[in-house]
């Protein structure tokens with residue numbers, strides 16, 4: 001079905017560009033060309049209606065064949081709009097007609113550019129805008145070639161008058177007589193206007209006055225500048241609008257890609273990777289005046305749900321439990337799907353009592369939640385919880401241990417890697433650095449130097465910073481895994497004690513039932 005403007009009103013441009021079939025997009029391009037050709041047609045009509053005024057600027061004899069050509073081109077592209085949509089299932093014919101479309105349009109616009117002025121706004125916009133729009137809608141390789149031909153064409157028509165060949169130009173008339181020695185200083189349009197003015201006896205008593213000449217120059221320039229703006233600006237505005245929309249679409253896609261990368265497809269919670277990354281960030285940035293808690297929960301006998309009601313109902317359960325979790329928390333909590341039927345909740349500002357109460361509430365909410373299947377069954381299920389809280393003093397200690405470990409690893413690594421470079425450049429270094437740099441000479445002193453950050457060569461500094469970042473990230477990840485594994489031990493105990501329970505890892509640690517996790521080493 002041919003594309004209509006009516007349809008365009010309802011379709012988002014993103015759909016037009018990315019979701020339509022190739023034939024529909026080519027058909028849309030033909031429709032845009034029809035609109036452009038229509039603008040040109042109305043220009044011809046306007047000049048023809050007011051030819052008494054404009055015949056001093058416009059070669060009316062040339063206007064007629066051009067107008068006829070514009071009319072035929074318009075009809076051809078109007079036919080193309082429907083034709084391209086009709087052959088959408090035949091790839092070969094579609095490619096053939098795409099080439100025809102581009103070739104005919106290129107020739108058409110080349111003629112328009114030629115007769116309107118190849119150095120005008122029209123040619124600039126046609127060259128760039130036409131190519132951009134074309135690339136969005138039809139095969140890019142065709143448009144690229146057409147674009148190169150257009151560039152070559154503009155170069156040729158710029159050079160050709162200098163080898164004595166006259167090209168048709170609506171703004172130009174053959175000059176048969178010119179009563180001025182200063183002709184060489186006049187532009188084409190001024191000379192043309194002058195010539196026409198003489199022919200139409202514009203000058204009173206055949207006398208040329210500079211006032212008349214200035215008036216002619218102004219009116220001629222105004223007419224042609226208005227013409228170029230009329231022909232070029234709608235296309236320019238449209239192009240910028242399309243480009244802006246395209247960028248918005250790209251922004252949306254980027255956001256969507258990021259969301260997919262960080263989100264669990266089934267539950268729409270954070271996925272494990274993103275949950276861990278956020279946990280790593282909070283562990284180093286959260287205030288050390290607050291305790292830091294993690295809750296790990298695992299659905300009880302979930303395999304039975306799958307076995308009894310099927311995998312789809314299992315999925316439904318996971319989605320509904322995720323909803324229960326999302327509704328229970330504020331922005332600060334990090335809720336993620338940690339594994340199959342396991343969820344991780346990080347509360348970066350909760351002390352142990354609050355974390356235990358939260359887990360208890362969640363346990364009750366899940367146990368009370370009724371799952372209703374499409375097949376008409378309804379059932380409830382429970383979950384077991386392991387909770388572990390780091391007090392703010394422990395958090396501070398871990399951070400200090402991490403920082404110390406980074407420093408330690410950093411200096412030993414530096415002594416292995418960088419000291420060689422430094423020694424190689426010893427003579428230069430000795431010359432350029434002050435006395436303090438001589439501490440580079442042995443490993444011990446090198447460490448001292450690094451701590452003081454004295455006149456380190458730029459590249460070494462960057463390597464050190466990068467190394468520090470990697471070390472910190474690695475240690476954060478290590479700390480997170482140890483926190484989760486401690487909570488997991490409590491979860492295991494909850495399962496052991498009959499499920500549907502909340503067990504505190506801190507209590508297990510105090511009772512000596514599990515080992516103290518070690519961080520930062």
Ligand SMILES: Nc1nc2c(ncn2[C@@H]2O[C@H](COP(=O)(O)OP(=O)(O)OP(=O)(O)O)[C@@H](O)[C@H]2O)c(=O)[nH]1
Pocket residue numbers: 266298299300301302303304306310311312313314315318339340341495499
């Ligand atoms: N429907 C569905 N099932 C999943 C998904 N991911 C994991 N599972 C299932 O979750 C079940 C986990 O079973 P188990 O690890 O034996 O644990 P359980 O049956 O919950 O028993 P306990 O944990 O000991 O209470 C397995 O049957 C997995 O196939 C998922 O995305 N969708």
